[in-house]
Amino acid sequence: xxxxxLMKRVLEVDLQQTKEFYLKDLEMxxxxxxENYMEAxxxxxxxxxxxxxxxxxxxxxxxHLSEFGETEDGLRLYIGSYHVVGKLVEGEYCRDSExxxxxxxxxxxxxxxxxxxxxxxxxxxxxxxxxxDFEARxxxxxxxxxGD
Amino acid sequence: xxxxxxxxxxxxxGNHLHVGxxxxxxxxxxxxxxxxxxxxxxxxxxxxxxxxxxxxxxxxGKGYYCEEFxxxxxxxVKTDDKxxxxxxxxxxxxLLPYRNMKPSKE
Numbered sequence: 001x002x003x004x005x006l007m008k009r010v011l012e013v014d015l016q017q018t019k020e021f022y023l024k025d026l027e028m029x030x031x032x033x034x035e036n037y038m039e040a041x042x043x044x045x046x047x048x049x050x051x052x053x054x055x056x057x058x059x060x061x062x063x064h065l066s067e068f069g070e071t072e073d074g075l076r077l078y079i080g081s082y083h084v085v086g087k088l089v090e091g092e093y094c095r096d097s098e099x100x101x102x103x104x105x106x107x108x109x110x111x112x113x114x115x116x117x118x119x120x121x122x123x124x125x126x127x128x129x130x131x132x133d134f135e136a137r138x139x140x141x142x143x144x145x146x147g148d
Numbered sequence: 149x150x151x152x153x154x155x156x157x158x159x160x161x162g163n164h165l166h167v168g169x170x171x172x173x174x175x176x177x178x179x180x181x182x183x184x185x186x187x188x189x190x191x192x193x194x195x196x197x198x199x200x201x202x203x204x205x206x207x208x209g210k211g212y213y214c215e216e217f218x219x220x221x222x223x224x225v226k227t228d229d230k231x232x233x234x235x236x237x238x239x240x241x242x243l244l245p246y247r248n249m250k251p252s253k254e
Binding site: 032064066067068069070071072077079081095096097099119120146147 | 187188189206209210211212222223224225226227229230233234237238241242245
């Protein structure tokens, strides 16, 4: 386990195991909304990519992803989760009922929070497993539009 | 735009939450239903349409799953708390701007 400082938190992560997991051919949803997120991940800001890289995550392979419509500014609200092999050593966990400035960190158009309670954690990941939840506002980047 | 089979009745436990949105005593409550799936996740639906046009513009025309009983599928969350939070966000950021922009027409 490697100790890292990230988003005002201290974590111990097994980068090797996490990276190996994300290198696998994981089954992903092929709906247009999920595909848009995957495509947008290819143009992700470096400050956000740094978070994923430090944790060993491939952002185009979330373990949960859902889109919630187009907002007034034309962006799409997505929520989702990733899982990593590791644990939070110092800093606040988030809960859905306590998703606020203290328990989460906003970087660009992403808001991240680490959650102790796991849901849909892949069986392949050996404990300890940490859940990284996010909310993101993502533009539509695919040529194909919903409803086309 | 999930596959039709994702929404088969057998995938739901029957348990559901009524998720409401209201800002003040004098404003009407806008309600959605959060249906619990067999795997524990929760599908958020909206069926309180002001018109057929609204249903068409917000769901059918955008490729979202929409049917008579459950309504339009807003998205999937993992906890009750998130269902309430996201429904409020969806109403504030998607439904109300739409309603304020386009007067309901049948």
